[in-house]
Amino acid sequence: MIRKYRKSDLSSCAAVFCEAFGAEPWYEEWTQELAETRIAELLGTPNSVGYVYVEDGEICGLMAGRRLTYLHGEEYMIDEFCVVPSLQRTGVGGKLMEHACKALEADGVAAIVLNTTKSFPAERFYRKNGFERVHGMIFMRKEL
Numbered sequence: 001m002i003r004k005y006r007k008s009d010l011s012s013c014a015a016v017f018c019e020a021f022g023a024e025p026w027y028e029e030w031t032q033e034l035a036e037t038r039i040a041e042l043l044g045t046p047n048s049v050g051y052v053y054v055e056d057g058e059i060c061g062l063m064a065g066r067r068l069t070y071l072h073g074e075e076y077m078i079d080e081f082c083v084v085p086s087l088q089r090t091g092v093g094g095k096l097m098e099h100a101c102k103a104l105e106a107d108g109v110a111a112i113v114l115n116t117t118k119s120f121p122a123e124r125f126y127r128k129n130g131f132e133r134v135h136g137m138i139f140m141r142k143e144l
């Protein structure tokens with residue numbers, strides 16, 4: 001079952017997030033507390049929209065994003081998207097994406113945008129789901 005994120009999902013979603021990004025190819029050292037803080041920040045704004053994939057009563061996938069005003073309509077920015085490693089490549093992410101696309105389109109959202117790491121497996125997932133690289137754009141960062 002796929003449904004919208006609720007505040008009471010925070011701890012389960014953070015656990016999924018830690019597991020997914022702690023594994024190959026990311027190996028990121030998230031703690032439960034840090035992940036909860038990030039997800040609460042992302043999904044705690046008035047324009048936040050999150051979706052969870054629930055199987056046998058357990059959350060095993062999460063999409064966290066925000067609807068943001070842009071020139072020709074609203075865009076949905078995917079901030080985080082993950083599936084527990086044990087269920088990756090079984091179609092869970094694809095179903096979450098399909099559900100989100102349909103729900104957001106029905107709600108008047110014009111496009112979905114995201115940043116991801118070039119040549120990581122996720123790039124292949126997004127391309128398979130109809131996303132295209134935006135040429136002429138680069139993602140920049142300055143260490144402070």
Ligand SMILES: CC(C)(COP(=O)(O)OP(=O)(O)OC[C@H]1O[C@@H](n2cnc3c(N)ncnc32)[C@H](O)[C@@H]1OP(=O)(O)O)[C@@H](O)C(=O)NCCC(=O)NCCS
Pocket residue numbers: 020021081082083084087088089090091092093094095115116117121122124125126128
């Ligand atoms: C990216 C992610 C959300 C996709 O969800 P999923 O449930 O695995 O995706 P699906 O099963 O619907 O689709 C699988 C397709 O995605 C791509 N893909 C996903 N994971 C892959 C991997 N580890 N290696 C190669 N291709 C992969 C492939 O095209 C694959 O199709 P295939 O199995 O026929 O080759 C999930 O793999 C995940 O959580 N990865 C770790 C976290 C992450 O990278 N998040 C996105 C960061 S921007």
